[in-house]
Amino acid sequence: MNQSKQLNRKKLPLFLFILIALFAFNLTPASVAENEETDLLEGELTIHGVYLSQQFDDEHKIIQKELTEYSYSAILELRIYYYKLDLFRDNPSTIKNYGATTMTQVVAGSNKISGDGADLSSGTNKIRPMICSMKSDTWQRNWENKLIHVRQASGSGSLDYGHVNLHISMVPGPGGYIYRVTARTGWGTAPFIRKDVPRAKTKIWDEQEKRWREETMKSGLIPPDYHPLNEVKFEYETEPGKKIFFATITNTKVLEDFLKKPDGSVSFPINAGYQVKQDSNESDLRIQGSLVLRGKRKPVEAMMTPPEGFEKWMPQADAAENTPGNGFKVDVKIHVKDQPEEEPTQTAKFKFELIGTSKEKGICNNYPVNGNTGDFDLKISKEANPELTVSEDGQSAESKAELKYSGVYLNAYDWGAYGKLKITAVLDDGQEVIAYIEGNKEKRQLKIPADENDNYVADAWEKEKGIFEKNYGPDWDDDSQPAGQRRNGDGYTLYEEYRGFQTKAGYSRTSPLKKDLFIYDPDELVKQYYEPYNPAKLELHYIDPTMMKFSGEARNPENRWVNCNSVKFNYARQYAIFVKRWTTMEGGTAGEANWITSTDGLNDIDPYKGFEQPLKSIYIIKISPPVIERSLRGIKDPDLRQRTFQLLMASTVIHEIGHGLGIKHHADGKIETDESVIVGVFNCSMRYNTPAEYAHPELLKPQLRFCGKGEKWKRPAERKDKDGNTEYYFEEFNSHNCFGQLDVKSDP
Ligand SMILES: [Zn+2]
Ligand SMILES: [Zn+2]
Known part of the structure; x- marks a missing residue:
């Protein structure tokens, strides 16, 4: 058995593909370390391959003909990692330090294993990529009416057992730098096989990722908002270090759009082939297949968080009506549903609205006397919210897009200011999510000030007054x-x-x-x-x-x-x-x-x-x-x-x-x-x-009070006794109850 035959036979069933993707997103360097990864896509890769090989003797006569057909499908779970590369685009000179290799970002696929023959539990740390089960192994007549050995195999398998990665490199292109995206796979160098780690989060990953992150963060990368993907290639590795390209997705716009908003599904055809012509061996490989990607985004909620001590906050106006009094900040973020600490893949633009804001005149009941009418008592001021686009009347504002969190600073312009804050996260897929108040998912409008009993009066003051x-x-x-x-x-x-x-x-x-x-x-x-x-x-x-x-x-x-x-x-x-x-x-x-x-x-x-x-x-x-x-x-x-x-x-x-x-x-x-x-x-x-x-x-005595109910007063009086004589005594009367007549209230 010669060398090449060995090689070819060994390779055939081991076809692995990848599918990968990359998309760069808006994250600050600090948050890169915390939030870089999410389950995002589900993919299905199907491949049908036909391989014809002929072995020749020294006189170039065919000594063996072999036709192998195989089909293969794998379910992929894909993750997208978000990083920032804008700095390079904005300042191309920095690219010098980052060749295509150091700039590599790695994204892996994983899968769910099913089907016969996908025997992944047996074996050891030996590399065991996809194995297809034999459907048939027969001799058939070929087009020359000669017997050929025909093998048919099918199966589904795991990409965990392959080496999968994606290169994003920045290369000079027309009009500036462009990104080259290359997906690569091969089985020969796959370094990780662990049954208990069914996804691609493996050691090499972590190392590569760490290195990538450290390198990029060192240079203070700024997030990009757009990265054209201009090419996605699938590589096939015939042996370690020796690669041939055999499939290219050229419609990268579709892929890129999908990765920005991974909803629904997209499908890419895969067509490839290669031929080997040697003295002793000719082979021809034809591959057809498809890659289907389906969005797998988790549902998102938005949560607003009033500041600590908000329940005690009461509005305080400034001395003038149109200058801000006291205030506070409400934070808001989007998170994966029921997981307040888990950042979603979606981004959002946040809309802040004040609803039912009071419009009392002046800053309090009696000042200033000619108080404005129609001016709102709670406002989002431009000065306090430089990050937001604020409406003229200060009743609404909008953040930039592509954020995971934001916040709004509200100011009081009246001692009796009240209103409700509503925050809507407009997700990048167009979905609108109204933020709930932390600690109470039922509440989606923040009453300002805290006012559980709905009387427009701060609960804190009512509590203070008992x-x-x-x-x-x-x-x-x-x-x-x-x-x-x-x-x-x-x-x-x-x-x-x-x-x-x-x-x-x-x-x-x-x-x-x-x-x-x-x-x-x-x-x-x-x-x-x-x-x-x-x-x-x-x-x-x-x-x-x-x-x-x-x-x-x-x-x-x-x-x-x-x-x-x-x-x-x-x-x-x-x-x-x-x-x-x-x-x-x-x-x-x-x-x-x-x-x-x-x-x-x-x-x-x-x-x-x-x-x-x-x-x-x-x-x-x-x-x-x-x-x-x-x-x-x-x-x-x-x-x-x-x-x-x-x-x-x-x-x-x-x-x-x-x-x-x-x-x-x-x-x-x-x-x-x-x-x-x-x-x-x-x-x-x-x-x-x-x-x-x-x-x-x-003799004048102080008269510094008002007489009250129940008091008596006396005055001297005279009367006749039974003998007709004049008798002097003190006659007693009820008071006039002056205190009881007091009234300070005026009616309409
Ligand atoms: Zn009196
Ligand atoms: Zn009087």
Whole structure:
């Protein structure tokens, strides 16, 4: 038996093919190491070969003719490795360091083994490539009517037992560098056979891959976005180191497109052959076959991750409406379904949308007074999102394409800002996946701020105030403190209390449980004479005309309007109390509460109409220190005069504010006379002083409070006893309950 015959016989059934592919993708060098590999394709390779060989003797007579037909099919599982080669394209000089060999990327196929004859379990580490089972082994007549030996074989087998790789090399071409892609296979050098590692992830792989990666990362490769594959060749190795090409896929555009979006399937015909002509041996090999590739992409999900502590985040505006306040970043990534840590082969473009964003005026309920309308309170700003393309209104943005992850930075432009964030990953195959919120696959819109009870108010604030469990609506207004006044509530809704107010002391959110009173006190009369006693027990907030609508016109319904920036969750206009120093007043009164009536002119004394919604109708409280001063001129002792002035100033301011908040005189509804208004609980500021008190200022007692329910007051009275004699005693009465008349809420 001569050498060549041996060789040929041995080779024939060992036909292995490969199929491979390569595609370069957008990954940063850091992520290359982590995410380079995925199951992506399933392939089926079928081959039908006809081999005719003739052996000659020294006189060139045929001594043996042999025809072998075989068919072969193998299921392939293919992986695609993504790397970046752009640097070379952008800067071809760097190619010098990377010859075709060092630039080799290796991609392997593996398979599922089936069919008889594919005896892969037997044997040892010896190379056992595909074995076809013999279907027939007969002698037949050939076209010359001579007997020839015909063998037919078929089978399916494993590429694990072959040496499979793919070379991508960069070569100079027309107009620059082009990539040459060559698939190569051979059995002779296959170095790996391990039954327990059925895929191609083998030692040599790892080594080659590692080397490739290290080399490329060393040069800081930048990801490419496009690599033309211009040729895919299948090599057949007749013996180690000796190769012949026999099949070429020329339609690489189809292959490349498929590798970019491996959905559906593509099919390539394979036709090849070779001939050997030697003195003692002639052979002719014809191969036909096909390679079918099917996409095997895993389903993808997108997940958004709010920052740590997001549940405690509350919006904070900047001082101006159009400059960003506080903010936070939401990350998003795509991952293989149910495997949050597994990066998919797909890439995506991310679309960010804010939905139902609030558009309240200004930055809080009362500032700035002429707040813009129609401007969104939560925005994606261009400045904070340089990676994104942001819409003009800041309500949507888009990332670049071909990403695995992205993120968006949101800013608040209002203390009550709210909205929902929706993120859609548009995959490279066109599929749109809406991101779920990490930890809850059911939720696909992130409520901003965290708001489980859906009232547009941050849960964090409700928890801080101890009302989260109550699930109040945004329009709720039932402030219960202080109790025992005319009604609960202060006219500011839950949302308004949360959204907060600008005051002279700075911005603050107010309490939903305590009634608030806003005060315009330019002369600090309230601060000096009322606040130390605070007899109505309200939460006091000082503001100025930059923190409310203030025209000074009594009948202008916008005058003293505090919640002037509140649009959506608003009950009614609420008003500030305005206390002003006055030099002189008609009739020599020390203080006045002036209210608007529906029919009369200004300054009508009609106490029993103006008190229904006192803050709405009482537009000014005038206090005249000079009038009080003048009334005390008769007091010689300067200390007594000063003490009396202080007492009368305080009781006057408190008395008039009492009116301003709805308290009537102690007249029991009777016509007010000098006599009728001096009755009642002695130290209630609403009680007028008696002539005796004016005559003896040293006896004047502080009147710095409002009388309350259940209190009694007494006055001397006389009656006849049973003998007809006059008897003096103290008659006891219920108080006028001034405190119970207090009301700070205005209705629509
Ligand atoms: Zn009065
Ligand atoms: Zn009273």
